Amino acid sequence: MLKTYLPARFIVERNASRCIQCQVCVRQCGFDVHYYDEEDDEVRARDERCVACHRCVVFCPTNALTIRKNPLDYRENFNWRGEAIEDIIKQSETGGILLTGMGNDKSYPIYWDKLVLNASQVTNPSIDPLREPMELRTYLGRRPDKVEVDWETGKLNTRLTPLVPLEVPVMFSAISYGAISLNVHESLARAASEAGTLWNTGEGGLHKKLYKYGSNTIVQVASGRFGVHPGYLDAARVVEIKIGQGAKPGIGGHLPGEKVSAEVAATRMIPMGTDALSPAPHHDIYSIEDLSQLIYALKEATNYTKPVSVKIAAVHNAAAIASGIVRAGADIVAIDGIRGATGAAPKIIRDNVGIPIELALASVDQRLREEGIRNQASVVVAGGIRNSADVVKAIALGADAVYIGTAALISIGCHVCQACYTGRCSWGIATTDSYLAKRINPDIASHRLVNLLRAWSHEIKEMLGGMGVNALESLRGNRLHLRGVGLTDTELEILGVRMAGS
Amino acid sequence: MNPTATSIERSGTTVKIDASGVYYRDLNTVLREVVTGDVERIDLVNICGQRYIGTDLGREVEINIHGTPGNDLGAFMDGPRINVYGNAQDGCGNTMNEGEIVIHGHAGDITGFSMRGGKIFIRDNVGYRVGIHMKQYLSKVPSLVIGGTAQDFLGEYMAGGILVVLGLNLRAGETHKANFIGTGMHAGVMYIRGSVERHQLGKEVGIVELNAQDRENLDLLVAEFANHFGYDAKEILAGDFIKLLPLSLRPYGRLYAY
Secondary structure: OOOOOOOOOEEEEEOOOOOOOOOHHHHHOOOOOEEEEOOOOEEEEOHHHOOOOOHHHHHOOOOOEEEEEOOOOOOOOOOOOHHHHHHHHHHHHHOOEEEEOOOOOOOOOOHHHHEEEOOOOOOOOOOOOOOOOOEOOEEEOOOOOOOOEEOOOOEEOOOOOOOEEEOOOEEEOOOOEOOEOHHHHHHHHHHHHHHOOOEEOOOOOOOHHHHHHHHHEEEEEOOOOOOOOHHHHHHOOEEEEEOOOOOOOOOOEEEOHHHOOHHHHHHHOOOOOOOEEEOOOOOOOOOHHHHHHHHHHHHHHOOOOOOEEEEEEOOOOHHHHHHHHHHOOOOEEEEEOOOOOOOOEEHHHHOOOOOOHHHHHHHHHHHHHHOOOHHHOEEEEEOOOOOHHHHHHHHHHOOOEEEEOHHHHHHOOOOOOOOHHHOOOOOOOOOOOHHHHOOOOHHHHHHHHHHHHHHHHHHHHHHHHHHOOOEHHHHOOOHHHEEEOOOOHHHHHHHOOEEOOO | OOHHHOEEEEEOOEEEEEOOOOOHHHHHHHHHHHHOOOOOEEEEEEEEOOOOOOOOOOOOOEEEEEEEOOOOOOOOOEEEEEEEEOOOOOOOOOOOOEEEEEEOOOOOOOOOOOOOOOEEEEOOOOOOOOOOOOEOEOOEOOEEEEOOOOOOOOOOOOEEEEEEEOOOOOOOOOOOOOOOEOOOOOEEEEEEEOOOOHHHEOOOEEEEOOOHHHHHHHHHHHHHHHHHHOOOHHHHHOOOEEEEEEOOOOOOOOOEEO
16 A cells, blocks of 8 residues: 555654553544554554544553654645645545545634623613523414314314424434434433433434334434334324534535444344435425425324424535425425534535525524514534534524534533544444443443533523523523624624624 | 215224325324224225325235325335325335235335335336335345336435336337436346346446246246236246346445545
């Protein structure tokens, strides 16, 4: 094999006076960075394989390890920075589409950081959430335009549609079994059940073992229709049609054959070792009318007992598309922004396609209000939500709830090293390799996830109380509680918020 | 229309429903109610465009449709046996799980899309993108048999199952016209009676000779087909068949840089 022109991205530093040659690092690394040289009785590292996931650093019993960015400097050139050079080298050596994992890591503006929240002072007293009830419960689904009551019998004439309660307006984003291990799926399912929220299967089916968490489960129907059968739809609380994903708008997905283990095969209901190809479009959806046909096919298949969600990537015409989705009969519109993550996507797509979720959310909410159809569907947003303030800002911008994917995975160990697509995740998350996958213990991981949601719930209540609001419903779409800093007039106009100080 | 206005006649385990002017949602509500009893056969007359017939019925029952059912006939279907005395529209058997659909006529686009079990027999022609993304797993092997010919993208992204095209209504010297057959196909098998040119196939597909197992598959399916529509199976089987197979289980394995 020719020597690669790629330099190592990280350097493994081992403090010789601390290292006891115990080889924990050798066993923990999924990327075969560390190895033991028997002759010299010394643990060494192949720096060029390191992805900086920090598994070895955390597990080294003597704190002998640290990982540094390779300080190797290229000749300064703003256009030809290291990443641009190294991508070309890699493609020249492989001839392939560059793959990556997690969400967009480029410096596009993060509008959450340019929005600030209001608080009550003097004129409207703030509320102490430790003493007073604070309502976070959110219902997802379609609300009727009006309710008709037969006053003689006192019965409702309006046919109501199913609503799903969330105790906390934060759900776990779609991540398929195959992209992540069964233990992670189980952790998400258990945490969602305990916290009173929903998790999402992604498009890889639902393992038999997890059917019992069905009432907290969103099942996805994507273009590959993997593992989709009546039992799967019946098990769910919500059925979601996946049209697009923030990390890779407009393209399909390929789960490589080597990740299709016996269990993954059984869940997706395809032969072991074959590629699981999700085509870019659904072959039965070429228009809003076709989408409507699938929405109602799913409603028929579940006898109108479950809300149907449609998930799209945030793209230029998101507002018009969302309007079409609502008119097509969707009960929930989920929008995934440019920072939305993935187990594997072409890097060029992840880094360049789509729009920030804050702008998409503001324009979708505005459009649905203008058209008088905002009540007909809940709006859920995803893509880079990092903390409870992002959640509160999203709700003030008009979201009913949010999805978190990366934040949830970080809570169970992910260090966002972006190597999910390799299937070698040292943390046992983005892998189906049984040696690695058993590192996630669902007892511990679900507890960590519940902790995260508990912490965010408390913080959300504190922020609400500070604003003098005692129910999340009162904040929803209330953009007067937001102000912008460092934004242009156009940005303020699209976000529908005023400049701080005004 | 109010579902109670639907005309329903019962005699023993047979139910006859007149669907003229009945909205699909009301019709399917009636069907759900009807199958909760001991009914074994449902005759639907005056069907005109009602969608999703056979969806969410969840058990074996014979449904005879007189007229033209609407899109997504038997979508997500799990058990019923449907006979259509007329043509079917688009999306027939969409993501079907179990059961059988027999069309005494033509069927539209994406027939058998993503079907994962059961059988579909079409007497005449089908539209575009038929059999796309059919799948199989262990004993669940869906079969789709087309008596006439098909349009482009037949068996695209096929991931399992058996797709048969018999070309029975082609005139002497006439050939199948479909292009992009089996594009992206990575599992399953297609048998085509009559020839197709190499340029009509997706680049992921190869033409091979039939072996004994293939003959056995074909004998069974063609016998069923002939039985449904009153053909002579031997005569059909005497024709020349080709077999299309994916060249790789991983057609896009070399597309990416890891």
